[in-house]
Amino acid sequence: MYKFLKKLTIFLFIWMVFFSIIDKLKANEIYVSQTGTGNNLNLQISQDGEDNKIDMSIGNHTNNTIEIEQKGDDGYVGYTSLWGSGYSWGGDIDGDNNSLSIKQLCNQAPSCGGDRFEFHISGSNNDVDFAQGYHVQNNGTVDTPDSFEYGGHFVRLDIHGSNNTFLGSQRSNNSGHEHSNVTYIYGNSNDVYTRQEYNQDKTINLTINNSNNDVDLIQEGNASHSATITLNGSYGTDLDLLQQGSTAQSYTLSQSCATVGGCSVSVTQGN
Secondary structure, three states, X not given: OHHHHHHHHHHHHHHHHHHHHHHHOOOXXXXXXXXXXXXXXXXXXXXXXXXXXXXXXXXXXXXXXXXXXXXXXXXXXXXXXXXXXXXXXXXXXXXXXXXEEEEEEOOOOOOOXXXXXXXXXXXXXXXXXXXXXXXXXXXXXXXXXXXXXXXXXXXXXXXXXXXXXXXXXXOOOOOOOOEEEEEEEOOOXXXXXEEEOOOOOEEEEXXXXXXXOXXXXXXXXXXXXXXXXXXXXXXXXXXXXXXXXXXXXXXXXXXXXXXXXXXXXXXXXXX
């Protein structure tokens, strides 16, 4: 009887350890749906970690190339929490020659904040590169990741138009401070380079409704910087904005350009 109880106790212990391990191993999820005829879609997805999720609609795709890489835990890429899936109304990539490449990194598991990248993107020749947890140069080069990246960054992208280029990135570079970038672009031929890095939460809200803009936004330093930018009008606005230093900076611009040939705005805050 004693030997039986001993074996039963050992068996129950092993069983409990097994289910404890299984409970901690959270599954990654990938959900992709397609509609329309479709053409030369090239989809590559890599997930390395736990509890990562990808939701995607795709739509009437033609020559789209989509590459998604998630390293760490609790990352999300897909249709937005605001609008939901665009499967039935032509959202979430949809069509033409889009190239979407997203990298999300958290190397401090199990303390990852969970990066989140959302999109709508409806039309033509968009090129969206974004890397959360990395430093990205203005030519699109993604540098070696930080040793301490906790994630928790957020992007809600919504591009309707054509010939847009959008780069990235967002990284905390130390403790678990989170950056936010909400970008709506409805016009043509825009080129936007945005980078947020270092500690303290940083926020960018950018809306572009017209064409031929060249926008360069960088937030850095150990302070909570915020920028709210709206560019509109009959002509494009070339904007350069740099917020830096250890003192919190805030900037708001609502620009309606009526100057033939376009407008130009350059701002530097902090030191």
